[in-house]
Amino acid sequence: MNGTIDVLLRLLGVLVVFLVFPLLVGQTEHKVMAHMQGRLGPMYAGGFHGWAQLVADGVKFAQKEDVVPADADRTVFQLAPAVALLPYLLVLVAIPVGPHGFVGQNLDAGLFFVLAVMGVGVLGSLMAGWASSNKYSLLGGLRTAAQLMAYELPMLLAAASVAMAAGTLSLPGIVGAYHWWWTPWQLVGGVVFFTAGLAELQRPPFDMPVADSEIIFGAYTEYTGLRFALFLLAEYAGIVVLCGLTTVLFLGGWHGPWAGGVGWLWTLAKTALLAFVVIWLRVSYPRLREDQLQKFAWTVLIPLALAQIALTGVVKVVTS
Amino acid sequence: MHLAYPAVLASLLFCVGVYGVLARRNAILVLMSVELMLNAVNLNLVAFDVWLRDTLHAGQALTLFTITIAAAEIGLGLAIVLLVYRNRGSSDIDRLTGLAEPRPGSSGGPLVPGAAADEDTADENATPHGTTDTKATEKANEKAEASA
Amino acid sequence: MTLTALAALVPLLPFLGGAAGLLLGRRAPGFVRPVAVLPTATAFVLAAIVAARQGTGAPTDAAHRLATTGSIPIDLALHLDGFSVLIALLVGLVATCVQLYSLSYLRDDPRYPSYAALVSLFTAAMLLVVYTGDLMVLLVGWEIMGICSYFLVGHYWETEPARTASLKAFLVTKLGDVPFLIGVFALATDAGTFRISGILDAAAHGRLQHPTVTALLLLAGVAGKSAQFPLHTWLPDAMAGPTPVSALIHAATMVAAGIYLVARLLPVFTASTAALAVLAAMAAVTMIGSALAALAQDDIKRVLAYSTIGQLAYMAGALAVGNRDAAVFHLLSHGAFKALLFLAAGALIQVAGTNSLAAMSRMDDLARRAPDARWTLAIGLAALAALPPFSGFFSKESVLRAAEHAANGDTAHVPSAVGWTVLIAGLLTAFLTATYAARLFLLAGVPPLIGRPAAAPAAGPAAGPGEPAAAEPSPAPQPKPSAEQGPVPPADPAPAAPGPDPSGAPDPDPDPGIRTGVPPLMTGVLWVLAVPTIAFGGLTYRSLPDWFDGLSLGPALVTSVLSTGLALVGVLAAWAAWQATAAARRSVPIGAVVAVPADAEPELVEAEAIESHEEIYGDIGAADDPGDPGRLLLGPLHRPAAHGFHLDAVYTALFVRPVLAAASLVRFLDRDVVETYVQGAGAVPRLLGAAVRRAQTGNVQTYLSALLAGAVVLAVLVAVGG
Amino acid sequence: MNALAAGHHPGFLSPTGVEITFVLVGLATLGAAVLTVSTRQLVHAALWLVVALGGLAVEYLLLTAEFIAWVQVLIYVGSVVVLLLFGLMLTKAPIGRSPDADSGNRPVALGVAVAAAATLVWVVVDAFRTTWIDLHGVVQGSSRATGVSLFRHWVLPFEALSVLLLAALVGAIVLSRREEK
Structure with a gap:
């Protein structure tokens, strides 16, 4: 029984994180963007600096009519947001926050699990795009899928480099094996991983598939109300997951001063910092064109990732 | 666990795949059925590997290889199907009978004149709202219009 | 340079010249003539040097192993002795003369480059045959000569006679070459080598297993190449080639090869009495028959061709009596005077515009227009008739002396019957040869109007030279057209040259028709050749034995008196007959001359003459000319002799028709019998295929369904049965 | 489980x-x-x-x-x-x-x-x-066990497979390319 309660508690914790953190990131984005662009941003909801703006947004979404286009494939259309969102929820289970089992579930092939399940998310976009019965949606869906397929490879390769360095696929194991000099050693891999992750999330500057000035809102054009909110939630959950994973893999997770006591805090702090970077990048970089997008993945990121693997292998052989 | 469970499940999945391969008209659906057959085999391999407690893990290694080959196969298969679709305006495999023995009476094989019937079904296949705007379908439509 | 290197250069130079000519022919026309003449001339000079250095010394042998075959090796061997160096000298001389003569004779011919190159190649092949010490290499030269003769005889391939003649030359010589090849192999198998020295060694020690068979097989090839009965028929027809080619073939190269080969391999032949007997019989028949045929020919070149056959038969006769010195001596002197004769005849044909003796015999000013040709022709004919002191006399006497020697039974290995055969045939032929030589000269070289009114020369130019000179003195030519068989009526002055060429018929201006003179180059060549014709025999018969086997070559008294007497009788007979028929010649105009312009090159004239001959005069060998002394002399024999004793008809009956019949039988068997089975065999699979083909629907799923259903059935069967 | x-x-x-x-x-x-x-x-x-x-x-x-x-x-x-x-x-x-x-x-x-x-x-x-x-x-199928068997006993087929994948990649690209005309 004890084990069951333990599992339940862990899952509950993950769920809470899943529900809270993306909102935090969203709110941060509002404020950070506003400040960076020299404006105020939402200031009224909830009083202090508009802290309840996202809650208000949620209420707004919930109130809106849930429209399904007449020609659409209803089932698929309605299932799509769930398919897009669910992988991130599952992935959160495997991300360790602190030492000594401070993790949803310690999986033997945790890294592999995380990457595999994140790959499923693309189905949501494709389903949404196709089922909307809208040319822009379909095109957006296809673009999303193409982009995700293209960037999955450098991401996997960069992650493989870390796994090689640590000699394990388990995420807590990887963090446990971390030394401070890993960060410079795996720097290139980290940058590749983070960039590819950004592209997987279709965040600017890789937001080609959902660029409103080109194809309205890509696969999500026809979505309204709560379902649209779920897609947005998936995006912010994705930011959390990406930043968490980058932290765990490349920045040493809970490692830091007084790691024994406040290790989890270190993880959260690093994740938050990365989330800030994500927002920062959105504000600062222009959008890539579709062909540039693909070219970037195949001609820059993948070679870099391969070079990183080679470097890791060499160092690994030399030091062992 | 009883070995018969995975074995029977694999057999049934395989036969479902066989049915799909034999009965489906769309080439992509046939490819899906082939995937089902491959997966059935994979299940069998894994089950027997676990049963035998093989020190070499031959079954699992072979499964990994099969999965890899399946990925390669699907890539090539789809490329071929797309090419056929681009050239013929159809991916129905029972229409791709270019290798049939020409009847003594008819003037040519089924694929020679781009047969009007082919064009009609190509239009039927198109989604009512013109789902895609790829160049391939544009080309097919142009061909249909030109012959109409 | 060593002797062998010099000797190797001799055949190599013309060969390279020929190859260069073939390559350059179209691209660099300016080089064609030097490339044609210079290598041949150099080869001649080198041959002379080789002859001088070899001299009367011991034979020089050099060999380079060319190919190590499985059994009998092939060597690139040189063998230099008196025979070979002298014959090479002759070949070089004649070839150089022919090349020079051709410069003028074929000066504007568009095919001159290939012609000259082929002549060079021909020369090279003959020199190879002469110098080589290995039978296999000899065979190579032998066959190259065959193919070159095919091309050269067919030089005027636009004309029907040339085409058939070239084919005939090729096929008939090949007919002899096949047994020859077998004979060579048999010889090599017996001797264990292709080297001639080795073979001779084997023959001397009696190691040849089947000397008779081998000798007869070789003899077939010799008969083909040297135009001996019964394979001689190609040679007269080969006159359809240009005259220089005829000179080359007859004097020095092709036909000499056969005699030379027998001379080289004489011990092989003397090993078999039967072979010698056959050779003697062959020579005798050939001698007499060719002499008779020569007496009846109308075409001047055919007369010379038959004379060649006869002279070759003399050489064969000398070989039959086992005396190769005499044979080669005659070969050398014959080469000189026969080349002279042909080249002179070519000049005459050019001037006369016809090759018909009947037409020439009516040309008044022919001798005046070509005096050099006429006189050199006379010299050559005197040598041919073996009148002393021309070289033909000495060489023929050496043959007769050898025959007489053998007839007395004084020659080892040679039965006296063989000697008698050759001697009697030789004497008879001496008479006949003198007769036809005289006839030829009287018809072609003596103006017909001797003893006629002096007004004739005045009429000559006015009448136009190309036309029969008898036109004016016979005021009514039409009443006597019976002599005419050709499609062209007797020419009268107005239609100057009613040849087959329509452009010539309406020629209003007589002047262009005048063919005057022979180009100086040709004349020079003629006189060059006249020198050995006159002097060679007399000057050398004493020293030649040192070069050869050492047998004496001087004339013997009895045979000299006999043969010279017979020759004089022959000349007188011909003159008498000529006088007797003079009236007919004066009264019956005959013939026509070709209508190509006078300034055209000689070669064109000859081509047209050959083409029109048969049309105008009937059969190529004969013209129904009552003014022909040969007709009077031969009497009833004239007609068969004119047609070569109808040997061609015999060949047709013996070979051509059976082959054609067999071919049609084979065709019938193939088309109607074998083909039926083949088609029947094909029909059954076709039916089965049609049935199976229905299963091919092109639908992959159907195929797969059948496949899998079959697999399931098999699985069930295995599961149940196993 | x-x-x-x-x-x-x-x-x-x-x-x-x-x-x-x-x-x-x-x-x-x-x-x-x-x-x-x-x-x-x-x-x-x-x-x-x-x-x-x-x-x-x-x-x-x-x-x-x-x-x-x-x-x-x-x-x-x-x-x-x-x-x-x-x-x-x-x-x-x-x-x-x-x-x-x-x-x-x-x-x-x-x-x-x-x-x-x-x-x-x-x-x-x-x-x-x-x-x-x-x-x-x-x-039976942990990453360690699979990795050990794969890279210790099945290396050669594994490498051959990578060549196959490369060939498939090239083939797919070539097949689906459109001629630039």
């Missing part, structure tokens, strides 16, 4: 939790597979295929082949099905039922498939009636 049903004698009538789960997931997988080959909506077929493949991944997990399971998810669900969807969309897959999703070969196919299924099930059940898989002890 691999620490289950220890100690008691296996039997048909006393299925363990793993077996029950396996059968249930298997039924779901089979149902999804049947729908994959029978639905007339092309894209739905692909989506049902996702379910079937995912179900198989779960079955692998139940068979303790953990690594294979995640590979299955990564390659099949994440890539192969996406490619298939791509293909369907590029060949104008319609929304709604396609009347001609099945060819005229359907009855024959059904016959062959049913016959084959009957034969195979009969043979398999006959052969493995009394065979049991021991799922206890060392996990």
